[in-house]
Amino acid sequence: MKKAIFTLTLVLTALLGNAQDGFLRGTVVDQDYGEPAVNATVEIEGTAIKGLTDFDGNYSITLPAGTYNVRYTMFGMQPVVANVTILEGEVTIQDAVLQSGSQVIGDVDIVVQATRNSEVGLVLERKNTSNVMDGLSSQTFRKIGDSNLSGAIGRVTGVSVQDGKYVYVRGLGDRYTKTTLNGMTIPGLDPDKNSVQIDIFPTKTLENVMIYKTFSANLYGDFTGGLVNVETKSFPEVPTTQISVGATYFPAMHFNSDFILYDGGNFDWAGFDDGTRAFPLSQYEDVPANPTYPRSTDLTNSFGKTMAAESALALPNFSLSFNTGDQINTENVTYGYNFVMNYQIQNTYYDEYVSNVFLKPVGSENYELFQDEGREGNLGQRSVLWSALGSGAMKWGTNSLEVLLLHSQGGESSASQRWSQNYNQTGALLREEILTYTQRSLTNNMLIGKHQLDDNWKLEWRNSFTVSRVYDPDFRTTSISYTSGSPTLSVGDGAGINRFWRDLNEWNESFRADVSRNYGEGGKVSFGGVVDFKSRDFVIYNANFRRRETSNISEDPNWFFEEENIFSDVNPDGTYVRYNFEPSNAFTSSQNIFSAYVLNEHYLSTRIKAIYGLRVEQGLMYYTGETQPGPSYEQFNNANTLNELNFLPSAALVYDLNESMKLRASYSMTLARPSFKEKSAAQIFDPLTKRTFIGNLDLEQTNVNNFDLRYEWFFEGADLFAVSGFYKTFENHIELVSFQTAPDNITPRNAGSSTVFGAEVEISKSLEFLAESLKNFKLGGNFSYVESRVDLHSVIVDANGQTEFELRQANLRDGEELKEYRPMAGQAPYTLNLNLNYAHPESGLNLSAAYNVQGTFLAIVGSGRVPDVYTVPFHSLNFNAFMDFGEESRHRITLGVNNALNGERHNVYRSFRAQDETYSRFLPGVGISLKYGYRF
The missing domain is CATH 2.170.130.10 (TonB-dependent receptor, plug domain)
Known part of the structure; x- marks a missing residue:
């Protein structure tokens, strides 16, 4: 204990003794490799003070307040001299780039960063x-x-x-x-x-x-x-402790008297269910097929009573964040730490949330789509998301070790009241009330080690362990039929009371090691590997409730679970539960990835650099579960559903046209594996959209060939211009497809042969070249144009070998011409991003505007009479302004405007010569945000 106190006293004394000193910190970069310069000398001219950069190229020197010339040298490189000013108790950042061909000397009084954080x-x-x-x-x-x-x-x-x-x-x-x-x-x-x-x-x-x-x-x-x-x-680089608090107000949503939610758990504000929504029965509960008292009464009473949405107060969205971090330098060891915590709560309300099903009419002479199902109503949501990230690091000599812990927790409760009508088969009109809650969590622990073995060899290793969970406790749906005018629970109309629970747990353990060696003039060889183990458990519990008397009921969903309305010996027509565990609603999956690689890069001449390598990945997936009962019933016990050994080559050439221009060309092979949910027999129902996702155990992985060409022109500072072209070929691209006989069911399917090609243009430029008065303005913009094609002859749509081309041909409208190709699902034809920034360092004012849009793209592939679904462009325009003020600019006020154009999220059915019809639509609204931050 005495020893600890003595050590603490020495540390405090050292800190107090340096209270009038300042710190000079920075990073030195080797221009030839574009990497940190290891063991470069940092010398304070006119003094005996000097230091060496570590294997990250970082250095830290304690200096009395004053102005100094700092000299950066390294064997074989031209020295760099910078003039810096050190202030009492503050950190001055000065970085340098060492070049082999020219000497860079300059007198600077401001921070000119050249590291990856600038x-x-x-x-x-x-x-x-x-x-x-x-x-x-x-x-x-x-x-x-x-x-x-x-x-x-x-x-x-x-x-x-x-x-x-x-x-x-x-x-x-x-x-x-x-x-x-x-x-x-x-x-x-x-x-x-x-x-x-x-x-x-x-x-x-x-x-x-x-x-x-x-x-x-x-x-x-x-x-x-x-x-x-x-x-x-x-x-x-500098000690930082900050706290900020903010709010965002959506006039169409907040303080709206129509906002609805439901009385959930006591810990919803923290993103946790408090246990009141837990499934009250055991997984294999013996529920009587016919209600009996008291067994059915007790079982029914064990469920929560709330089934109706309630009016609630929708306050503006709120956010709170805190972060602190610093580095501590001792004689032999440097320590660093960071901690940040964010919390946000959002209230969202849509008063015209629309979800529909449209079909192509019978007869090729008919064009306009007809409505099969229609749903429209109000949706209220309250979501909570908080995250905490803490890290600690230490480096000594040519080694560093870092540990990082991240936890993120989210919870979203929603309530929906809507009308639903079937226009084709039953003609039923239903009033539906839906209550949901979803809890999501992620915990990640990461350990990172870096070791500079000598002047040329470097070893890095990383280990990551992650636990994640998605928990949907007690989704509650009450559907009351008004088909005959008065409320009933007619099952033939689709009315009923249903509740279900979903629980997904996933574990991921990954280890990675990378070794590199520099050689010659700009040469580098790297090799390493990754081992990744992932597993998932998934289960669904479904419970539905019936009444022998389906008429003479209340319109209030809570009425069905009131004590006097539950089945009993005196109320044989009351509400009772029906439950049987379905084995097809549970599965276990695992995935193992083993990979190794070697990569070499070197100059073929003074201006041409070659980069080439090979990565080998072994992908394995296993599945335990059952399909739905029926003629094609199957049972799987740790069945191997994916076993692929892939050799993924990559090759690139970089041509230095001059000191500021580069031309890059590359080729590579990559892949995309199906997810656990996609490669399963699971059927997952969404009560809000009434759509069911059905897994596909026959899915294959996607293999991709990639060709890229890029020209880059680097201006002074951070300005640049770039133009790129790319071409990709896909084998077994995976798409979501609607069922022809059940349009509300969607499933993933391999799409045969596909291609994607396009171009990108990017510019980032200060406007000072136009006029001196515009020196504080910076314009950034980029545009991507992409064309995609799926060969319809290569897409098999059923067990009989029918192709998508044949299926579409059978459902053509008169005058419609069927092409050999269609767009790839999920691929936008263009993306445009524009941003304008104004920064005035003297006043601390900063203004920015950002505009983003994607072109219309195919979202869900149709099937037969089910038309394709497209996502129409969402024009996003956001403004942000902040000002730093007060002593040492410790205060910051930020004002923002989100979705200034009041764009809507809209998916539509699209068919030849037919008017577009709504698949789903909601209006996010315009938001105005205000935030205050304080730096200690």
Whole structure:
């Protein structure tokens, strides 16, 4: 104890003794490799003070307040001298780039960053990388003021954000976009998606975000459109502690007297169900086929009583965040830490939420679609999302070790009141009341080690363990028929009371090791591998409720579970439960991925660099479960449903046209594997849309050939111009398809042969070249045009071998011409991102505007008389303004406008010479946000 107190006293004394000193920190980069310069000398001219960079290229020197010339040197490189000013108790950041061909000497009094956390540094990274790559730096996040990644990443070329949280690259859907955290795969809050929900990442703790658009052997093989790698800070350059609080007001939603919800659990505010929604029966409960007292009475009474939506107060959306981080330098060891916690609650209301089913009419001479089902009503939702991320790191000598813990928790309750009508078969008119709650959680622990073995050899290893859960406790649906005018529970009309529970648990353990060696002039060889183990348990419980007397009922859904209306010896016509566990509603799956790679890069001449490698991936999937009872019933016990050994080559050439221009060409093979849900026998019903997802155990993985060509022109600073072309061929592309006989059922299906080709243009430029008065303005924009084609002759639609071409031909309208190809589902034909930023450093004012849109794309492939479903463009225009003020600019006020054009989310059925008909539609509304932040 005495020893600990003595040590603490020494540390405090050292800290107090340096209270009047400042810190000089930064990163030195080797221009030849575009990587950190290891063991570069940082010397304070006129003094005996000097230091060496570590294997990350970082250095930290304690200096008294004053102005100094700092000299950066390294064997074989030209020295760089910078003039810096050190202030008492503050950190001054000064980075340097060492070049072999020229000497860079300059007197600077401001921070000029050149590392990956700055805009200039990120451009340098893009300039030296072997891949076609885009990205965002932490400096960009600070400039634009977005608090989480979902708001910022839409500024990247060819990138769009769906539902405010999922990234699409080059218009390709989630299946072909992969998200990693610090180079490791982790499942998101929706494990059925390949990309992680990016709004869980606060920008304050991010070093950078890299979007790789071309594959090389050191990257994961299961991406095609893009790989988004989110990199967190290990060693913050400056000590930072911040807190912010904000609110967003949607006039059409908040303080709306029509807002509805339902009385849920006590911990809904924290994203947890408190247990009151738990399934009250055992999995194999013996429920009598005919109601008996007291058994049926007790079982029915064990269920929650609330079945009706209630009026509620919809307050503006609220957010709260806190973060702190710093690095501590001792003689031999440097420590770094970060902690951030975000909390947000959102109230959403749609008063005209529409969901329909339309079909093509019988007879080829008829064009207009006719309505089979129609649903319209009100939907209220309250969602909570909070995340906490903590990391600690230490580095000594040529080694570093970092541990990171991330937890994200979300809960969403919803209530819907709507009218539903069948126009084709029963003609039934139903009033439906639907109550749902979904709990999502993710916990990830990551351990990262980096070791510079000598001047040329480097070893990095990572281990990641993730547990995720999606829990849907007690989805409650009450459907009352008004077909005859008065309310009934007529089963023939589709009326009834249904409740179900879903529980998905997933575990993911991954280990990765990478070894690299630099050689010659700009040469580098890398090799390594990844082992990934993933497993999932999934189960559904369904309970429905009946009454012997289906008429003489109340319109109030709560009425059915009132004590006096439940089946008993005195009320034989009352409500009673029916339940039988269906084995087809439970399955267990696992996936094992083993991969290894080798990658080499070297200069063929002074201007041409070659990068080539091979990645080998073994993918295995296993399934335990049963299909639905019937003639084709099957049972699976750890059946091997996927066994693929893939050799994935990659090759690229980079030609330096001059010091500021590059030309890149590349070829690679990648793949996309079906998800657990897709490659299953599960049937998953969505009570809000009344649509059922049906798995497909026969799905095969998708194999992709990728060709890319890119020209880049790097201007001064972070400005650049780039134009790209790409061509991709797909074998067994996976699409969602409607059933011809059951249009509300959708299933994934392989689509045979497909191609995608397109071009991208990007520009980022300060407007100072137009006029000196515009020096604080910066314009950024990018446009992607993509054309996709699926060969209809290669798509098999049924067990008889019928092709999609033959099926479409049989349902042509008069005068309609059937082409050999159609667009690929999920592929947008174009993406446009525009952004304008104004920054005035003296006043602390920053203004930005961002516009994003995707072209109309095929969302769900039709079948027979079921027409195709398309997503129409959503024009997103957002404004953001913030100002820093007060002592040392510690205060920040941020004002924003979301969806300024009041665009709507709209999916439509589309058919030849027919008017577009609504598949689903809702209006997000215009939001006005205000946030205050304080930096301690």
